[in-house]
Amino acid sequence: MSKAQKIAATVGGSADDIETSFYEALQTGDIDRLMACWADEDDVICIHPGGPRMVGLVAIRAAFESMFSNGNLRIAAQDVRKIEGLASSIHSVRERIGILTQEGPMDAFVMATNVYHKTAQGWRLVAHHASPGNPRENEDITAVPHVLH
Template sequence: MPKAKLQAATVGGRADDIEAAFYEALQNGDIDRLMACWADEDDILCVHPGGPRLVGAGAIRASFDAMLVNGRIRAWPERVRKTESMASSVHSVIERIEVLTAEGPREAFVTATNVYHKTAQGWRLVAHHASPGTAEEPHEAGAAQVLH
């Protein structure tokens, strides 16, 4: 989807639309579409599994450029948990990652948090924080018990 179409589609859209566009761009190795999902703010941030905190579009773009140098990244968000308000949406996802190894494709799982804000351009990603993954699909713990 061209950037202009992305912007037009999301002004009245949902944070879910930007999340879908982000992962689609990642899977297609399209850095321009991927960066169009991010807010145009100086303090956007990204943390890749085991990596440092990256602040600003330049640092974030450089990190994705480095990851995409070998082609697209096969990643899908699953088991999305959302906390939403009128101007922000926080999505906790399990990313299913397909990794190509000498033995063939393998799956890995990463837990990520994506934070979206509603801007003048529509919903945009302001933070992506991914934790180191596992070779097996992670289990979810039940709701925490509150002790009073």
């Protein structure tokens, strides 16, 4: 991948911008734009729902090219929760994925974790891990505050 493509992925200089570019590339099937979101590191990782861990840009690209060969994806990131640091940002994302079933089109929900690091080229994705899908949207479980009486 050329330096120009890597620089083009830095559309504002934040992890949020790279995440937006990543999900837009998923929806449009733009493999070059999607790959420009990834850090140029040997140990970047990606795990698709129920799949093996893919390590490295070659393996990740091949997996996404295979997904795109089946047509464009209907996928939207929603309900993002973030833990941010100076040089890293971890996003927990609820992904709404449109799927075609024998009963017709349906939505499924996947929980994904995206990890971004600030590199010399700007913010880049270093890990994407998505859980198996669920046909309904689950609520977040949070700690219930204790009330003193």
